[in-house]
Amino acid sequence: MAPLDAIARTSLLTAALRAKETERPDRLYEDPLAARLVGALGGDLLGQVADASGPRHTDPGQGDPGHDVPGQKVPSTVDFNAIRTRYFDDYLLTQVTDGGYPQVVMVAAGMDTRAYRLPWTRPVELFELDRPGVLEAKESALGDEPVRQRVTRRPIGVDLLGPDWTDALVTAGYRPEEPSLWLLEGLLYYLTDDEARQLLSRVADLAAPGSRIAADMVSATTLTAPAVAPLLEVFERQGCPWLSGHDEPEALFAEYGIEAEAVQPGEESAHYGRWPDPVHPRHVPDVERVFLVHGVRK
Numbered sequence: 001m002a003p004l005d006a007i008a009r010t011s012l013l014t015a016a017l018r019a020k021e022t023e024r025p026d027r028l029y030e031d032p033l034a035a036r037l038v039g040a041l042g043g044d045l046l047g048q049v050a051d052a053s054g055p056r057h058t059d060p061g062q063g064d065p066g067h068d069v070p071g072q073k074v075p076s077t078v079d080f081n082a083i084r085t086r087y088f089d090d091y092l093l094t095q096v097t098d099g100g101y102p103q104v105v106m107v108a109a110g111m112d113t114r115a116y117r118l119p120w121t122r123p124v125e126l127f128e129l130d131r132p133g134v135l136e137a138k139e140s141a142l143g144d145e146p147v148r149q150r151v152t153r154r155p156i157g158v159d160l161l162g163p164d165w166t167d168a169l170v171t172a173g174y175r176p177e178e179p180s181l182w183l184l185e186g187l188l189y190y191l192t193d194d195e196a197r198q199l200l201s202r203v204a205d206l207a208a209p210g211s212r213i214a215a216d217m218v219s220a221t222t223l224t225a226p227a228v229a230p231l232l233e234v235f236e237r238q239g240c241p242w243l244s245g246h247d248e249p250e251a252l253f254a255e256y257g258i259e260a261e262a263v264q265p266g267e268e269s270a271h272y273g274r275w276p277d278p279v280h281p282r283h284v285p286d287v288e289r290v291f292l293v294h295g296v297r298k
């Protein structure tokens with residue numbers, strides 16, 4: 001199997017975060033398959049990210065043990081990832097139960113195991129798009145693990161920045177004229193603004209009116225905020241820097257005909273008793289933020 005490139009390896013980091021969460025007595029969800037998907041690389045990446053998260057310290061010097069720098073706390077990737085996974089688990093299940101979306105498209109599915117672990121209440125065709133190497137590695141680790149009842153899983157190895165993935169999706173059975181539910185999780189900040197927009201535009205073209213589209217993203221300021229720098233350095237060092245963010249996700253999605261709302265972890269619907277930091281109100285400009293966004297294709 002070809003080695004995974006830097007951005008593909010981030011799927012192992014997400015698996016490592018989910019495996020770790022699954023071990024916690026107060027876990028927000030259970031992903032029992034995640035531990036099989038981490039590999040040595042995923043554990044190493046998680047170590048680097050966990051080290052970079054939390055309070056920043058001054059360097060210890062002779063006779064100086066170092067101390068926390070007031071006001072310099074890196075937002076917790078571990079807690080964010082737990083909340084994000086649970087939030088989108090709940091979102092997907094609610095939409096399928098209430099809205100009856102028969103097609104679910106995981107854009108950049110990585111080591112996501114929702115086809116195998118969520119209690120889907122209605123039949124879903126679940127399309128997983130990612131680089132071929134990522135999907136092969138996942139299948140090799142999961143072997144003949146059965147998907148959950150009511151799921152038909154359709155893995156599709158593609159380059160999401162290339163011209164052919166939309167055709168590949170349709171060839172695999174996706175029906176653009178029928179309502180669909182889309183998730184772009186852990187993806188947009190690895191793309192340039194142009195690439196993210198091109199992807200949103202193509203998703204919007206494929207999504208029939210009434211379809212739903214969800215994603216996470218960061219604010220533009222996050223890319224330059226000193227408090228986030230240690231975390232950004234980890235991704236930069238790995239060869240997959242964060243490249244884009246947007247302060248007004250609702251306005252961005254509206255450009256592509258998607259009426260969206262954005263929630264920040266720590267707000268009431270995305271807290272789960274877990275978010276450790278203050279939440280910046282939306283009217284405060286120029287601060288680091290992450291958003292959980294979801295909307296309807298008009």
Ligand code: SAM
Nearest residue numbers: 008010011108109110112131159160161185186
């Ligand atoms: N959504 C998954 C999850 O939450 O578990 C995976 C997130 S992982 C952080 C990012 C994923 O984006 C990787 O699996 C990577 O291969 C995929 N990705 C990034 N750029 C891509 C591209 N141009 N084509 C296909 N996949 C891409």
